Amino acid sequence: MQTYDTIVIGNGLAGAAISYELSKVGQSVLLIDDGRADSGTRYSYGGIGYWAGTTELTEMLFRAGIVRHRELPDELGVDTQLRELDLLLTVAKGEAIAAAKESYCAMRTPPQFVDAKTACEIEPQLNPTAIEGAFTIRHAQVDPMSLVAGYNKAFRQLGGHHNLSAATGIVRVEDTVTGVMTQAQAYAAKKVIVAAGAYSLQLLRAVGVQVPLYFTHAEIIETAPLDFEVRSLIMPATNARTDLESASPEPAEWQKPNHQVMPPVLEAGVIQFQDKTARIGQISRFHTALMPPVEASVGERAIREAIAHPLPNLKDVPGTWRHCLVTFTQDNLPLLGSVPSIKGLHLFSGFTGPFALVPPVAQRYAQHLSESSDEIIEQMTIARFL
Ligand SMILES: Cc1cc2nc3c(=O)[nH]c(=O)nc-3n(C[C@H](O)[C@H](O)[C@H](O)COP(=O)(O)OP(=O)(O)OC[C@H]3O[C@@H](n4cnc5c(N)ncnc54)[C@H](O)[C@@H]3O)c2cc1C
Structure with missing residues (x-):
């Protein structure tokens, strides 16, 4: 049996x-993937907030992100549908502009504030009577699955193997990992990298490892092609979702099965x-179950009612409710490195x-693992929480 340098789940x-x-x-x-339909990447907006750094570290990484995105279409040999566009962060009628x-x-x-008239000139679909105005900045965006397809294509061209099956367990001998088990067979490797989003928690728990990684349930409506732009x-x-993500649940709260940790947040956007x-979103629920904690019809109705105010033409467009899990940490930095x-x-x-972050951080992390230790990567390792 071949022993890989690395298995990525x-x-x-x-x-x-x-x-x-x-x-x-x-x-x-x-690379092992179970092909589930509900990955965070599959339903993402694909936005690249390269301007959004708040510290020296995040500013450097976000800027490196947009540089890397500009290189990737040629390097991977695919059109990732990278484009620049306006981001509009709407302030609802009656809400305080100063707080935002x-x-x-x-x-x-x-981002800079513009009044409702200017916001509607930038985006004619906006309803001027529903907003005080909007904060706006130039943003970037890719098609999420085109980017993944590009990485996969270039990976295979470099001789990488891609297996469509669920990893059912991490294999170890005493305190050393030796490979991964799938339903069909075991694969051997010197190193295993778990990159399974929220499902990483299950795989790690099964080998007795707890990490400070959290997830929210995201709900959106995915539409058919629209006949308007x-x-x-x-x-x-509002920063309701970032507040939700930086909330510190008591470990006991997070361990409770089928438990709502915080009330849901609805951000009407598209x-x-x-x-x-189009993807119309988004409800975020901080809930410990892995299955959706609500009926599809409940989530869909709430999203349609919320979007009707700022973007009335979207209220009744044909579309399907979708659900996925999105991971985060409490300090907004990724969780990398050896367990x-x-x-x-x-x-x-x-x-x-x-x-914004994954393309430059993945590049650095690969160099960190193969060549020499990278001080930027060191700031994002699990060790910072120990
Ligand atoms: C509505 C919405 C909008 C968003 N907008 C943005 C945005 O504008 N900009 C931005 O940067 N981010 C955005 N995000 C967040 C972002 O899309 C996700 O956080 C990110 O794509 C997660 O990537 P991931 O690879 O870590 O996890 P995932 O995409 O969840 O991938 C995990 C993979 O692991 C596989 N897997 C799980 N368990 C196993 C197993 N046992 N064996 C094998 N494979 C397994 C799954 O099938 C999946 O393919 C958004 C998310 C949502 C939901």
Whole structure:
């Protein structure tokens, strides 16, 4: 049986990027993915907030992100549908503009406020009577699955192996990882990188490892091609979801089965893709179950009612409710690196703003593992929480 240098579990954005970057530095890599429909990457907006750094570290990484995105179409040989567009962060009628502005103060390049008339000139679909105005900035965006397909194609061209099956367990002998078990067979490797999004928690728990990684349930409506254009990426200017993600649940709360940790947050927003389909979102629920905690019809009705105010033309467009899980950490930095108690077992997950961060961080992480230790990567390892 072949012993791979590395097995990567999970082919969302994180797993696709790290498996490609490791192949590029000469490692033999097996990428295992279960092909589930509800990955965070599959239903993402694909927005690249390269302007949104709040510290020296995140500003440097976000800027490196947009540079890497500009290189990737040629390097991977695919059109990732990278484009620049306006981001509009709407302030609903009656909401305080100052409160929203304060939340952008920490950003090195904060979005600027424009009144309702100007916001509607930027995005004619907006309802001027429903908003005070919007904060706006130039943003970037890719088609999430085109980017993953590009990483996968280039990975295979470098000799990487891609296996469509569920990893059912991590194999170890005493305190050292030796491979991965799937339903069909076992695969041997010197190192295993778990990049399975929220499902990473299950795989790690099964070998007795707990990590400070959390997830929310996200709900959106995925539409059929629209017969009108939405030019911008639109989201509300509230920071309710970031508040939710930086909330610190008591460990006991997070361990409770089927438990709502915080009340849900609904952010009425939309992004349209080049094929004219759109994703209308988004509800985030901080709930410990892995299965959706609500009926599809309940989530869909709530999203349609919320979007009707800022973007009335979207209220009744044909579309389907979708659900997925999105991981995060409490300090908004990813959770990378070797798992302390098991040699050769690594995690690559928990990215906030992954479309900006994953491409440059995956490149650095591959170099960190194959050549020399990288001080930027060291700041994102699991060790920071120990
Ligand atoms: C509505 C919405 C909008 C978003 N907008 C943005 C945005 O504009 N910008 C941004 O940066 N981020 C955005 N995000 C967040 C982002 O899309 C996700 O956080 C990110 O794509 C997660 O990538 P991942 O690879 O870590 O996890 P995932 O995409 O969840 O991938 C995990 C993979 O692991 C596989 N897997 C799981 N268990 C197993 C197993 N046992 N064996 C094998 N494979 C397994 C799954 O099938 C999946 O393919 C958004 C998310 C949502 C839901």
